[in-house]
Amino acid sequence: MRIEISSGSAEFTRRLGKDFSSVLLPGDLIMLSGDLGGGKTTFISGLAKGLGIKEDITSPSFTLINEYRYRQGRFVHADLYRLEGLQDISDIGMDDYLYDENSIVCIEWGNKLGGTLAKDHLNIDFAYEWDVENKRKIVFNSKNKYWDLKLERFEEII
Ligand SMILES: Nc1ncnc2c1ncn2[C@@H]1O[C@H](COP(=O)(O)OP(=O)(O)OP(=O)(O)O)[C@@H](O)[C@H]1O
Numbered sequence: 615m616r617i618e619i620s621s622g623s624a625e626f627t628r629r630l631g632k633d634f635s636s637v638l639l640p641g642d643l644i645m646l647s648g649d650l651g652g653g654k655t656t657f658i659s660g661l662a663k664g665l666g667i668k669e670d671i672t673s674p675s676f677t678l679i680n681e682y683r684y685r686q687g688r689f690v691h692a693d694l695y696r697l698e699g700l701q702d703i704s705d706i707g708m709d710d711y712l713y714d715e716n717s718i719v720c721i722e723w724g725n726k727l728g729g730t731l732a733k734d735h736l737n738i739d740f741a742y743e744w745d746v747e748n749k750r751k752i753v754f755n756s757k758n759k760y761w762d763l764k765l766e767r768f769e770e771i772i
């Protein structure tokens with residue numbers, strides 16, 4: 615299933631993240647990819663807010679991973695932008711975090727893992743639409759029934 619949404623502002627993208635959070639459960643893994651400045655972190659900050667996290671979400675550029683608590687468990691935000699080249703997930707020692715069944719995990723620039731991600735996940739792509747300022751194209755792509763159902767519920771909310 616594929617959902618394509620046009621966002622006209624950072625506020626709208628944050629709101630989408632917040633709405634999306636309501637279909638998530640511990641163990642869910644989301645990979646966010648696309649243009650630099652496309653809105654991945656903005657979306658994740660809305661998502662975290664939706665989970666009830668009060669702290670401001672900033673990109674974990676140097677640490678690669680930030681973790682937060684929310685009522686149902688742990689929320690993990692990874693940003694692999696600074697990884698040098700393609701790396702295997704076990705080489706970067708993050709299996710415990712990224713495959714944790716008790717955490718909701720969002721990974722920015724997960725493509726740096728070179729396709730070695732072994733766990734079921736949802737892809738969201740963020741692209742500039744150069745014709746209009748602040749416009750972004752956000753595409754949700756599910757590959758199985760589990761994520762299809764979540765995207766259907768998400769579509770009903772937005
Ligand atoms: N429609 C929009 N959706 C999201 N962000 C927008 C939008 N329009 C403008 N912006 C601005 O674009 C920037 C998006 O930055 P953000 O850090 O969320 O992107 P990113 O995809 O995480 O970037 P990076 O690849 O560097 O991690 C912010 O400054 C935000 O205010």
Ligand SMILES: [Mg+2]
Nearest residue numbers: 654655673722
């Ligand atoms: Mg970012």
